[in-house]
Amino acid sequence: MSVIVIYEGIAxxxxxxxxxxxxxxxxxxxxxxxxxxxxxxxxxxxxxxxxTEKEPHWWEQWLQDLRPYRITLQAAMCELAQAGSMVYHGxxxxxxxxxxxxxLKVLLxxxxxxxxxxxxxxxxxxxxAIRKQIENxxxxxxxxxxxLFGHDWQDPARYDLVLNLSMGAExxxxxxxxxxxxxxxxxxPASRQSLEDLALARKTQTTLLRSELCRDLPIDVKAHNxxxxxxxxxxxxxxxxxxxxxxxxxxxxSEVTANLVVVPRRHSDIE
Numbered sequence: 001m002s003v004i005v006i007y008e009g010i011a012x013x014x015x016x017x018x019x020x021x022x023x024x025x026x027x028x029x030x031x032x033x034x035x036x037x038x039x040x041x042x043x044x045x046x047x048x049x050x051x052t053e054k055e056p057h058w059w060e061q062w063l064q065d066l067r068p069y070r071i072t073l074q075a076a077m078c079e080l081a082q083a084g085s086m087v088y089h090g091x092x093x094x095x096x097x098x099x100x101x102x103x104l105k106v107l108l109x110x111x112x113x114x115x116x117x118x119x120x121x122x123x124x125x126x127x128x129a130i131r132k133q134i135e136n137x138x139x140x141x142x143x144x145x146x147x148l149f150g151h152d153w154q155d156p157a158r159y160d161l162v163l164n165l166s167m168g169a170e171x172x173x174x175x176x177x178x179x180x181x182x183x184x185x186x187x188x189p190a191s192r193q194s195l196e197d198l199a200l201a202r203k204t205q206t207t208l209l210r211s212e213l214c215r216d217l218p219i220d221v222k223a224h225n226x227x228x229x230x231x232x233x234x235x236x237x238x239x240x241x242x243x244x245x246x247x248x249x250x251x252x253x254s255e256v257t258a259n260l261v262v263v264p265r266r267h268s269d270i271e
Contacts, residue, residue, distance in 0.1 A: 002026075002102050002180050002187060003081050005093035007153060009109040010165050011118045016108060017089035019173035024180060026085040034090065037076040041206055043069065066148050071205045078199035091141065094158060095149040100198065101191035104180050107159040114166055160185075197223045200252050204228055207250060213242040219260070226254035233263045 004026070006017050014030065021028035077096035080086060081103075094105040112131065119130045138154075145153050156162045161179055163172045179185065200223040208214040208221070217239065219232035228247055234240055240260045247256045 002085050002104065002185055003097065003100070004087045004104045004106065004176065004180055005097070006087065006089045006106045006108060006176070007094050007159070008089055008091060009107055009153070010115055012165055012169055013089045013108045015169045016165070016172050016176070017087045019169060020176045020180070021087040023173060023177040024085070024087075026087050027083070028087050028089075029080055030089045033080060034073075034076055034088075034093075037079050038072065041072045041075060042210065043072055068209050070148055071202055071209065074198070075202035075206045078195065078202055081195060082199055091153070092145070092148075094153070095145070095151065097195070097198065100195045102185055102187040102195075104161065104176070104185045105159045106176055107153075107156065107162045108165050108172065109162065110165040193225065197225070200226070200228065200250075204230075204247055204250060204253070208243065208246060211242075211246050213239065214246055217243070219243065226252060227257070228253050228255070229257045229259065231259040233261050235262070235264055237262055 002024075004017075004020060006013050006020075008014070017030070018028050020026070073092060074096045077088070077093060080088070081097060081100075094107070097103045112134070115134055116127055116130050119125070119134070120127065123130065125133070142152055142154065145151070151158055161176065163175060165172055167175075201221045204221045204223065205219075208217070208219060217232060217234055219230055219234075222229045222231075228250075230243060230247065234243065240258055240262065243260065244256050244258050247253055
């Protein structure tokens with residue numbers, strides 16, 4: 001089993017993803033499947049569009065806490081990856097499975113001329129207008145993904161493989177398929193455990209976020225082989241018990257360790 005995530009830095013990534021999936025006999029998934037999974041966690045498609053595609057205004061960067069959405073996106077991607085070998089194409093996948101060794105992260109890119117030519121074949125716009133549109137899209141996406149993940153999607157160091165799509169979809173798919181078969185991206189017991197641990201940690205966090213008792217608490221979660229460790233601050237000893245009870249109700253959890261510090265709220269904090 002392996003997971004391939006392809007960032008759509010240029011039109012044509014879906015075609016490449018489908019070719020790779022067919023070559024490797026993997027499932028090909030994209031935004032539609034991610035949206036369907038996110039809906040289980042209470043995030044509709046409109047909200048996903050807002051947090052991943054629209055350029056944030058400066059005040060949104062200060063006022064909006066994107067951490068819950070990042071956690072939920074990771075939980076949803078883990079759920080898709082646990083289902084079996086897959087090729088995912090989209091704009092956030094490369095940041096959603098950190099630390100999982102059998103994930104191959106690919107950036108498909110191309111020259112501005114290639115991108116302009118592709119859009120001109122579909123849009124009745126002149127070259128100048130298309131260039132401006134591409135620049136605006138890239139800028140908006142960079143700012144939003146920087147806010148969400150703290151990294152620039154255009155940084156090649158975020159990927160295992162960067163391909164110029166001027167080589168053509170078939171050549172690109174062959175390179176990706178060949179790379180995916182390398183031992184470096186083959187699932188091992190350790191890499192599978194990393195995926196399971198990440199999935200349980202994010203599932204635990206999303207469960208806490210949906211709990212009225214826990215949703216506003218600054219809590220970090222780590223998991224290993226069914227054992228969950230939570231750390232952070234709560235306002236009362238009763239909240240500690242509440243957090244532990246919520247986590248114990250998750251079927252995959254075998255043990256809970258709570259390293260929670262009780263910090264009573266000041267009167268001014270709750271006015």
